[in-house]
Amino acid sequence: MTIFQPSSSTLLDYLLHLADNALILGHRNSEWTGHGPILEQDIAISNIALDLVGQARYFYQYAATLRAGSTEDTLAYLRDVREFKNCLLVELQNGDWAASVLRQFFFSAYQYFLFGQLQGSADATIAAIAEKSLKEARYHLRWSSEWVIRLGDGTAESHARLGNALSHLWMYTGELTSPAEYELRLADKKIAVNPALIRENWMARIDEVFEQAFLEIPVDSWMQSGGKQGQHTEHLGYILAEMQYLQRAYPGCEW
């Protein structure tokens, strides 16, 4: 299978993967701004969106130093779908509140263990970004874990909605801890973390929270993948259309 590979550097691929994950989920969460179920939680998910976009900026700024003529803005606003390397999970539509908090929980647990390991990266910039972002991921994990438990152990309605969200989202979680080639290559050099190695911790966290939320991991274990290599669901194009519109229509526009 030939995989479309527009960028040459392995490190660049990895940085874009980390940045795109954070940017796209940050964008999805920001869609809740003004629409949250109650004001306090609208503010909470908007704050999480801000943290994620901030983390994306660090990775894009570093990535921009590796690709001549690029900036954090051109990387975010002027790449097309096939060049994005985010996991499929983060680009899916928000769905209801249960689906959004469950997705955030899966992703925050992943970030929490990933950044914990990446703090020891042989690349000093990646290590510093991980150290900084880990503190935020810890808050996000706590918040989303509590929401999963609250809904799972809540009313019949909230439990059913969470169950529906789980059966829809579960097949997109495998990709988080399935390594892409660039992750394996950089893990050999101690720059990246092989995400397969955090799977056990990730799973333990899911089990712990699911037990309190009266949720069971689906038995059907088929997992979707492709996002890390640029093969996305139809949803990413729609996000980019909205997010990139202004820079595409008015190149170089500032305000």
Added chain:
Amino acid sequence: MQTLPEIWNMLQDVNDPEVPVLSVVDLGIIRDVKSDGKNVEVVITPTYSGCPAMNRIEWDIKAMLLENGFAGVKVTTVLSPAWTSDWMSEEGKQKLKAYGIAPPHPVLSVCDSRLFQEEQAVQCPQCGSYSTRLVSQFGSTACKALYQCNDCREPFDYFKCH
């Protein structure tokens, strides 16, 4: 020619635009100042990755130092070691309290990832009561949580430990 202590003193006049009672020095985000008398470099670190005030703070520092006669002003951002609320000055904590925001507790005593925990005894900055409850871990900005006092009933921000 301005000495380093004088520059630190000047930085006391640059405030956090979102918590204007705190200077950037009180907040603990100034990590280093280097100067040869004509040019100056200020090293800052962000509180939270998504803090929208960081760009503004950078401009404010540059503008203030240029107005004070420096020929070249450079503001550099470092991420490691990561900012912690323990770096907030005691004076800063007192200013926060007087402003109506409960100051952060020391990080080691209360920060961890256990679920459904509430930080113990966050004091109401209005009436002084320790009988308060957490409303939301995320308040009006990333660095604050929302609390309410069980005695005077006033809602208030708590500058959370981080």
